[in-house]
Amino acid sequence: MTQQREELAMKWRQEGKRYAADVNEFVRIGMESNWQQKQPEPEEDKRHRLAGKVLKEIKAANETGDIAELRSQFPPATWPFSDIYQDKMQGVEPIAIMPNGGILFQTSDSAQPQIYVADATSIEAFANIYSAGVSPDRKYVALADDKEIRVLAEPDRKLNGTVAARYEWAALQRQIKEILPQYESLADDEMPARSLIKMVPFANGQSLLLVSSGGTFLVEQEHVTLLHPDPATYGDDEEDEEDRYIGDAMMHGAVSPDNRWIAFGSQCSEHLLLDIKERVVHEIAPASSYPHHCTFSLDSREVWFNACHFYNGETIKVPIAELTDNAVDKEWPSMNGEMRVYAAASVSNGQILGDAYGYLRLINSEGEEIWRYFVGSTITGLAVSADEALLAVGTYGGMLHFIDLQSGEKDVYTIGTAPIQEMARWIIWKDEAPLRW
Numbered sequence: 204m205t206q207q208r209e210e211l212a213m214k215w216r217q218e219g220k221r222y223a224a225d226v227n228e229f230v231r232i233g234m235e236s237n238w239q240q241k242q243p244e245p246e247e248d249k250r251h252r253l254a255g256k257v258l259k260e261i262k263a264a265n266e267t268g269d270i271a272e273l274r275s276q277f278p279p280a281t282w283p284f285s286d287i288y289q290d291k292m293q294g295v296e297p298i299a300i301m302p303n304g305g306i307l308f309q310t311s312d313s314a315q316p317q318i319y320v321a322d323a324t325s326i327e328a329f330a331n332i333y334s335a336g337v338s339p340d341r342k343y344v345a346l347a348d349d350k351e352i353r354v355l356a357e358p359d360r361k362l363n364g365t366v367a368a369r370y371e372w373a374a375l376q377r378q379i380k381e382i383l384p385q386y387e388s389l390a391d392d393e394m395p396a397r398s399l400i401k402m403v404p405f406a407n408g409q410s411l412l413l414v415s416s417g418g419t420f421l422v423e424q425e426h427v428t429l430l431h432p433d434p435a436t437y438g439d440d441e442e443d444e445e446d447r448y449i450g451d452a453m454m455h456g457a458v459s460p461d462n463r464w465i466a467f468g469s470q471c472s473e474h475l476l477l478d479i480k481e482r483v484v485h486e487i488a489p490a491s492s493y494p495h496h497c498t499f500s501l502d503s504r505e506v507w508f509n510a511c512h513f514y515n516g517e518t519i520k521v522p523i524a525e526l527t528d529n530a531v532d533k534e535w536p537s538m539n540g541e542m543r544v545y546a547a548a549s550v551s552n553g554q555i556l557g558d559a560y561g562y563l564r565l566i567n568s569e570g571e572e573i574w575r576y577f578v579g580s581t582i583t584g585l586a587v588s589a590d591e592a593l594l595a596v597g598t599y600g601g602m603l604h605f606i607d608l609q610s611g612e613k614d615v616y617t618i619g620t621a622p623i624q625e626m627a628r629w630i631i632w633k634d635e636a637p638l639r640w
Contacts, residue, residue: 204276208260212276215253219278219616222248226577226618250283258284261630261638270627270639278616279628279640281561281579281600291632295597296546296584299337299344305360306595307344308603309335310631311583316397318346319637320360323605323627326637329362333394336402339460339499341589343367345404345411347396354408367408370422372396375413378427379420383434386449389417403458412465414456418449419467421477430456431467431475453495453511459503460549464523466497466506474508476521485526490517490537498547498554505568507554509544514559516543520568538570548585548594557582561598565621574621578604594623603629 204212225245232242250257257277264273285292294311301307305320318332334347345354346362351371358364372395379390392398392415401414411422419431432451451469458465465477470493473486489510496509509518519535527533542558553567561580565573580600587594587608596604605627612622630638 208276211253211256211260215250215257215277216616218248218250218253219280222246222250223616223618227620230618248282250280251286254283254287258288261640265638273640278614279625280616281598281602285580285600288632291635292580292599292601293631293633294583294599295601295603295629295631297586297595297597297603298335298584299341300586300588300593300595301337301344301360302341302357302589303360306586306603306605307335307337308584308586308595308597310601311599312633318362319631320362321603321629321637324639326629327360332362333396334399334402336404338404338408339458339462343404343408345402347399347402349394349396352396352402352411354404354411356408368404368411368424370411370425374425375422375427378425379418379429382427382429383418383449386434386437386447387417388449389413389415389420392417400454401456403456405458406462410462412456412458414454414467416450416452416454419454419456419469421465421479430465430477431469431472453493455494455496457497457499457506459499459506460501461503463503464499464506466499466508468494468497468508470494474510474519474521476506476523476526487519487521487535488532490519490535491515496544496547498549500554500568501549501551507538507547509542509556511543511559514543515541516558518542518544518556518566520570536570538566539564539572545582546585546597548587550587550591555585555587555594557585557596562619563594563596563621574623575619576606576621576623577618578602601630601632603631 229245296309298307310317316333318329318335320327331348332346336345343354344358354368355364356367376390399415403412409424413420421428451471453470456467468475474494476485491510492512495511498507506521509516517540518538520538521535544556546557548555555565557563559581561578563576580598584597592609594606594608604625607624607626610624628640
């Protein structure tokens with residue numbers, strides 16, 4: 204190592220340690236005093252001044268393969284790159300950690316979304332697939348291109364597997380148009396696969412949840428049902444009768460592991476929960492302004508709903524056995540009163556929630572925070588392995604993090620209280636080759 208590189212690495216590490224220690228102390232005092240004790244804000248992270256030179260070191264290490272030495276000398280961080288390389292960053296959304304160990308994920312570049320499968324040392328991109336989804340039991344993967352959606356049973360890392368179902372976009376869009384003849388919707392999208400927000404195959408691969416800004420739909424053996432929004436709420440204004448777009452912001456949805464329930468909603472709705480068997484939709488009042496995210500517990504007994512207000516929000520828990528016909532008026536227990544939740548991973552002792560500020564928090568079913576962990580940028584997606592040893596975290600910083608949930612300790616560069624550690628990372632930026640870090 205040259206003296207110049209050694210000095211750069213030393214500055215990077217020293218500032219990383221200093222900043223993490225200062226933030227952790229600031230948060231500790233704030234939490235212990237319920238944020239009543241006044242204290243100065245931590246001094247800003249100065250590593251952004253080094254980011255350009257460190258990026259060159261990352262690229263050089265990828266050419267030589269010296270990633271372990273790179274991580275030792277230049278411990279990974281996102282925050283220092285945020286301002287300088289903002290135009291290159293994009294959302295990275297983990298879909299699933301598959302049984303074969305590959306992490307299926309997608310990028311959120313709206314013009315050209317991309318599907319990948321990666322592990323800690325290798326990565327492969329798949330052309331002409333623009334959206335992917337996984338069933339709650341991880342047995343089925345849905346892949347959407349411009350022609351059709353294929354549902355595969357337990358595909359390998361090359362995304363080859365037995366086809367359980369096929370849905371041609373022409374047939375799906377024709378049915379949607381029959382349901383919504385006077386509105387613009389997903390039926391009118393020229394490239395519908397590229398506009399999907401979420402896609403969930405379930406029920407032995409024969410059912411499919413489609414969430415898009417142009418409507419949320421349940422597909423059952425090619426029969427399409429509109430779940431949201433309700434056209435009746437759009438009124439009868441004759442001037443707006445033609446070419447009206449049916450849809451809303453913050454469309455979201457989830458399927459329960461037992462295939463019985465679908466949670467969904469949007470910013471202007473209530474929290475909504477469909478009993479697929481009984482064909483009953485329960486309405487649940489949000490605890491904050493705008494419904495934003497939903498997730499089920501592993502045993503399907505609970506559904507957690509988040510509603511946001513700017514970058515904050517509140518998450519409530521609804522025990523499904525306690526649902527009644529007037530559930531909309533009932534107050535449900537709060538699991539967290541701070542986070543605007545962008546993603547969640549269900550685990551045996553609760554939910555790992557990812558928020559707008561770049562924090563992960565493990566919260567148990569009683570609403571107690573077990574730990575928190577800062578990844579450095581707004582969370583785009585989360586996926587956890589079946590044995591709950593590995594967590595894949597994607598962010599709007601264009602990062603895919605591999606987190607060891609069973610490490611039992613944290614390092615000196617970690618912001619947070621979590622006894623977990625990052626093992627590996629991919630940088631997935633626009634117009635750049637993927638980089639290991």
